[in-house]
Every structure is written in C-alpha cells, then in structure tokens.
Amino acid sequence: MGTNSITDIFFDLDHTLWDFDRNSAMTFEKIFRIHNIGVDLPEFLEVYEPINLEYWKLYREDKIDKPSLRYGRLKNSFDKISMSVSDEVINLLSEDYINYLPENNFLFEGAFEILNYLKPKYSLHIITNGFHEVQHGKLDKSNIASYFKTVTTSEMVGVKKPNPLIFHHALELAGVKAKNSLMIGDNLEADVMGSLEVGLDAICFNIHGTELDSNVKQVSNLIELKSFL
Known part of the structure; x- marks a missing residue:
C-alpha cells in the first residue's frame, strides 16, 4: 500500500x-529510596524488565487483571533475586510506581x-x-x-x-x-x-x-x- x-x-x-525502560528505571530508583528498599537497582531491573513484558503479554491476552499485573511483576522480581518483601510493601511500591512514573518523561x-x-x-x-x-x-x-x-x-x-x-x-x-x-x-x-x-x-x-x-x-x-x- x-x-x-x-x-x-x-x-x-x-x-x-x-522511553518506558529509562523512565521506569528512574521511578524505581526513587520509590526504593522512599521505602528504604536496599536492592541493587541494575540487578533488579535485569530481572524485572523481562518479567514485566511477560506480565503485559498475559494482561493483553486477558489472562490476568490490572491488580495482578501491578502486584505480580514486583513479587516475581523480588523472588527471583531472593529478596523478601512483604505484600504490604509490594502494594505500596506498586501504587507509588504508578503515581511517580509520569514524572520522568x-x-x-x-x-x-x-x-x-x-x-x-x-x-x-x-x-x-x-x-x-x-x-x-x-x-x-x-x-x-x-x-x-x-x-x-x-x-x-x-x-x-x-x-x-x-x-x-x-x-x-x-x-x-x-x-x-x-x-x-x-x-x-x-x-x-x-x-x-x-x-x-x-x-x-x-x-x-x-x-x-x-x-x-x-x-x-x-x-x-x-x-x-
């Protein structure tokens, strides 16, 4: 055509x-600092980015809903780097991530x-x-x-x-x-x-x-x- x-x-x-990945990385840096999460950011992002894409694929295919995407991608990422983070903190991080993400543009x-x-x-x-x-x-x-x-x-x-x-x-x-x-x-x-x-x-x-x-x-x-x- x-x-x-x-x-x-x-x-x-x-x-x-x-530029999602760049803006996302800056957002994680901020919310980990706010919540005193002592995580190595590059190590976290290395596991998070493919997990996030996989969760979006599931969301696109209607296999999971929005709350499951927001919680699951973080929970899976912390599990993969063998870091114990409570569900309460994961939910706070999930909320802050969405709130702060549009600040990096x-x-x-x-x-x-x-x-x-x-x-x-x-x-x-x-x-x-x-x-x-x-x-x-x-x-x-x-x-x-x-x-x-x-x-x-x-x-x-x-x-x-x-x-x-x-x-x-x-x-x-x-x-x-x-x-x-x-x-x-x-x-x-x-x-x-x-x-x-x-x-x-x-x-x-x-x-x-x-x-x-x-x-x-x-x-x-x-x-x-x-x-x-």
Whole structure:
C-alpha cells in the first residue's frame, strides 16, 4: 500500500515515543529510596524488565487483571533475586510506581523532530494498552499531548491490542478509514500484526533490532520514518 493515501497516523506510546525502560528505571530508583528498599537497582531491573513484558503479554491476552499485573511483576522480581518483601510493601511500591512514573518523561531520540515533521501533513493519534490515567499523565507531562487529535486506551474500549475492536474504535473516534491509516509501534504482535489484520498499514519501531520477516516495514530510529512518510 502506498503511503500517499495515508491521512492519519496512529502511534503506540510506551516503548515507541515514550522511553518506558529509562523512565521506569528512574521511578524505581526513587520509590526504593522512599521505602528504604536496599536492592541493587541494575540487578533488579535485569530481572524485572523481562518479567514485566511477560506480565503485559498475559494482561493483553486477558489472562490476568490490572491488580495482578501491578502486584505480580514486583513479587516475581523480588523472588527471583531472593529478596523478601512483604505484600504490604509490594502494594505500596506498586501504587507509588504508578503515581511517580509520569514524572520522568524521557522520549526516544527524534520524537519531537518526527512529530513536528508529521503534524502538518497528517492527523496524529495514540492507541495504547497502557492504563488510562497513567497514559494521559505521560502525554501531558512530556509535552506531546497537543500533537494528537485522539487518544484511544484499552481501558476505554474494554479490549487490548491486537484485538480488532480497539483499532475499529480508534478509527471511528478519528473519523477515518483503515485504508487511509498507518500504525507505528514497537510490538510486532500487538501493534503491527494487529493493525495489518484490520487493514491499517503498519511500521514496526524495532528499537532492539529484533529479526523480523522481510515484508514487515521497520525503522530502528524515529527519524527513519521520514523515508516512509
């Protein structure tokens, strides 16, 4: 599909525009200090990051709910580094993590440049599986909310990417057809395959250089989107 028919671009937020891992690490550093958790931060993050991704996969597949995700990813991480932390403290950490996370707002390199490049040419939107209240905080505090005409979260729709319903809802909210739309996101299953399934074109933001099928459009830096758009 040629990009000359594209009028609307949908972005994922976490791991695509908003540098989740960097912001998350800074948040953990703060809440561990607040609660006097004597943990080696790099060691914790090394186990936490893959566990968190696994929990999000379960959440995406409706196998766990939001409280289970928030508690389980921390509990599992502490268990894996053989650190005993009470459920009460884990729940406090979980709450503080969500509250403090939007205070750190590093975006990926080139985020503002590419948004400024795209905004005069296309209508821009967000589709995210992240929690509604947290995602709006991230958009506001990182100063990118004004770039987007609509924001669709999985909690608004009741389903998560790659479920077709969230894409249909986002398209309806934006008032655009799938054939005139493009999705950009880091997750092959949720963002790329989910979009293609409902007729949106898609580009994978392949920040980690994962080996992808040759027919998947991909960039490793946001500025490379200019070659497609």
